[in-house]
Amino acid sequence: KAGVTQTPRYLIKTRGQQVTLSCSPISGHRSVSWYQQTPGQGLQFLFEYFSETQRNKGNFPGRFSGRQFSNSRSEMNVSTLELGDSALYLCASSLAGDGGELFFGEGSRLTVL
């Protein structure tokens, strides 16, 4: 069974640009969550999607958005990039997102110059 796959793994952008990150969950998993990981801040919750609907949202500005497709694949977008957006963005999938194990991808490391 393939694990959670995130693309791209690494990317470099400049301030003001936008970026789209992709996440393919484990087959059969319908919930996809996104987290931002920075040193000292741990894993900060961005949002969670279930059956193409955003079910939960963290405390991030509107520049951070996402969506989920009918095959459960998810994308997140960050517009008007700022230096502080440099981080590892982790995607995690679970069967139903109702309080069970999250399976993480390896992450997309974004550097904003």
Next chain:
Amino acid sequence: GENVEQHPSTLSVQEGDSAVIKCTYSDSASNYFPWYKQELGKRPQLIIDIRSNVGEKKDQRIAVTLNKTAKHFSLHITETQPEDSAVYFCAASSNTGKLIFGQGTTLQVKP
């Protein structure tokens, strides 16, 4: 809003000693408390979890305790080994897809 506080941020122990990491949560509706281990350069992985109807759970050298009244839970690792060195994250959720993590504890086990 929901918040999970985790202490200490760093912990150094000698091989064979025990390690304890503590977390407190703010949302009284929380009923699921997992712990994740993240080795350097790798993805976080679940090592143990506990639900609110249980006070303690053990899996070999790892145990978790939960005090719902005080809203805190702890991870206990006994007979630590160098391969236990990693960052450990506690988390809490209320049966929704929103899992809130603590800030992480970097555990170093010295041989």
